Amino acid sequence: MPSIKACLFDLDGVIVDTAKYHYLAWRELANDLGFDISLEQNERLKGISRMESLEIILSIGGVVLTEEEKLARAAEKNRRYLELCKQMTPGDTLPGVRRFMEELKSNRILLGLGSASKNATVILNSIDMLHYFDTIVDGNRLTRGKPDPQVFQLGAEDLGVGAEHCAVFEDAVAGIQSAKAAGMFAIGVGAPSVLTEADLVIPGFETFSYTDLH
Structure with a gap:
């Protein structure tokens, strides 16, 4: 495998768990329309x-x-x-993430964020992690969503690193497919039974280090 020069991270479920906030906001919207959504449906x-x-x-x-109503509801959500x-506070960052990023930085690995979220900068500011990233590709720059590779292709272009030298950390199937379509090494964060297309699956960053990456 070629050496890794850049790591691209998804935001939700990889760096911070915003899924609960999405669920609360979507559930409020559904309740307002007269029905409910389960955690399973939220997946x-x-x-x-x-x-x-x-x-x-x-x-x-x-x-x-x-x-018109859809746009208004989406804006309200x-x-x-x-x-x-x-x-959110820095304490909301998922375990081990900050240590792992500091390790990458000290080994001169470039860091990029690749997220469909249009609120990535707000969230990174809240958890005091904006300064770790050399580039941010979020929903405000994208014209095509995951599993299209655009998000990670733009990240690699920004960093000036070839796809074969990029590793992507993703918790969603669509994100893994996006990384693979971009020709990158895809690391799933979560369950191996779900992230079957990933090159490697880790439960989280608590026991994962720069050495493991190589």
Whole structure:
């Protein structure tokens, strides 16, 4: 395997667990429309865009909205989600992540963020991790969502590193597919039974180090 010169990280579920805040905000929206969504149904929303998520929720509730209403509902969900995210602190960072990134930095590995979230900068500021990243590719720059490779391709371009020298850390199936489509080494963070297409799967960063990467 070629040497790793850059590591690209997804945000939600890899660096910080914002899934609970997404769920609370989406559930409030669903309740307002007269139905409920379960945690299991919420799993279907991982790693996809806000409007795609809204379409899935509306189909769960059997609710039909005009395009104008959809945009208004999506904006309201995002406003509520941001309110929740601003309450986050550095203590909300997932275990081992900060130590692992510091290790990468001291070994001159470039770091990039690749996330569909349009709120990545707000979240990274809240948890005091913005300074770790050499580039941020978020939903504000993307025209195509995961599993399209665009997010990681842009990250590698920004860093000036070839795809074969990039490792991607992802917790969602669509994200692993995106990394593989970009020609990168895909490391799944989560369950091997779910992230079957990853080159390597780790439970988290508590026991994973720079040495393991090589």
